[in-house]
Amino acid sequence: MTNPVTKSVIITGASGGLGSAVARRLARDGFAVVVNYAGKPAPAQEVVAELKAAGGRAIAVQADVAKAADVESLFKQTLQAFGRIDVVVHCAGIMPMLPISGADVETFDKVVATNLRGTFLVLGQAAQHLPAGGRIIAFSTSVIAKALPNYGPYIASKAGVEGLVHVLANELRGRNITVNAVAPGPVPTGLFLKGKTEAQINEFRKLPPLERLGQPEDIAGVVSFLAGADGGWVNAQVLRANGGFA
Numbered sequence: 001m002t003n004p005v006t007k008s009v010i011i012t013g014a015s016g017g018l019g020s021a022v023a024r025r026l027a028r029d030g031f032a033v034v035v036n037y038a039g040k041p042a043p044a045q046e047v048v049a050e051l052k053a054a055g056g057r058a059i060a061v062q063a064d065v066a067k068a069a070d071v072e073s074l075f076k077q078t079l080q081a082f083g084r085i086d087v088v089v090h091c092a093g094i095m096p097m098l099p100i101s102g103a104d105v106e107t108f109d110k111v112v113a114t115n116l117r118g119t120f121l122v123l124g125q126a127a128q129h130l131p132a133g134g135r136i137i138a139f140s141t142s143v144i145a146k147a148l149p150n151y152g153p154y155i156a157s158k159a160g161v162e163g164l165v166h167v168l169a170n171e172l173r174g175r176n177i178t179v180n181a182v183a184p185g186p187v188p189t190g191l192f193l194k195g196k197t198e199a200q201i202n203e204f205r206k207l208p209p210l211e212r213l214g215q216p217e218d219i220a221g222v223v224s225f226l227a228g229a230d231g232g233w234v235n236a237q238v239l240r241a242n243g244g245f246a
Contacts, residue, residue: 005032005057008082009227010074012036012065012122013092015044017189018139021216022089023047025224027056031087034078035060038092057082065092065118075125087135087227088126090119093157095191097150108153115157116164123168123179132176135227138165140183140238145246158183162238169236178235182222185242187214208243218243 009026013019015037023033024047033051035058037044044060051058061077063070078085093115098104119138126136140158143151162181169179186192186204193201205213222241225231240246 005082005084006030007086008032008034008078008084009087009089010034010036010078010085010126011089011091012063012074012118013038013090015040015047015060017091017191018184018187018216018219019089019091020047021220022091022223023051023058025217025220026087026089026227027051027054027058029224029228031227032057032082034058034074034081036063036065036074036092038062038064065090065122066113068121071118071121071125075129079129084131085126085129086131086133088122088130088137089223089227090122090136090138092118092122093139093191095151095154095194097195098153099150100152111153111157112160115154116160119161119164123164127168127172127177130177133232134177135231136168136177136179137223137226138179138181140165140181142183142185142240142242142246144183145240165238166236178226178232180226180231180234180236181238182219182226183238183240183242184219185214185240185245187216187219189216208245210243212243214241214243 009031011023014023014035027033035044035047048058048060059081063074138161140161144155165181
């Protein structure tokens with residue numbers, strides 16, 4: 001370990017979509033950033049290069065959040081690089097669309113492995129390594145309240161995420177570590193846009209009273225609040241950043 005940093009953050013799923021927006025925002029907030037990715041290194045390295053070009057410190061670390069050994073390695077590599085872990089933002093997730101009646105158990109299991117098991121593993125490691133004053137931020141979804149057709153596996157996994165957040169906050173009693181979730185409404189990332197027609201996207205755009213889709217920067221700002229000094233009294237909560245979507 002060389003040149004210890006003042007504060008660092010692990011962001012899972014940070015190579016694109018919401019994760020990369022969160023990485024940019026927290027880098028501007030002064031965090032050294034670990035850009036976690038699951039498979040393709042090139043997008044993660046692009047995010048790292050962008051953060052470094054702006055004067056920040058960042059590294060990319062491959063880890064499949066559904067694998068315990070990978071998640072453990074992610075935290076170890078962060079400590080080796082930066083000497084500390086102050087915030088963990090768990091963005092990684094998948095959202096295949098399928099009806100419950102289709103009995104596609106293989107896809108269901110994959111969603112649960114990535115979204116729910118992954119959260120269990122990441123939050124568990126965060127609980128082991130964060131010091132007093134640490135912040136743990138998971139990602140849920142505002143779609144839970146809508147119960148939309150074909151979102152069954154995704155909603156089930158994210159409902160579990162919210163349950164883990166509430167329980168871990170209680171398990172960390174006395175350690176001065178907050179545990180919260182951010183539940184975005186529709187945001188035009190690749191995860192949301194995949195498989196949707198322009199007409200369907202327009203329908204989602206009309207649902208919030210603000211009559212627009214959220215932007216990655218909207219969500220990154222909420223994460224920044226929770227990770228920063230002003231978010232210290234928010235704990236065991238799910239912040240539904242959705243423009244009134246639900």
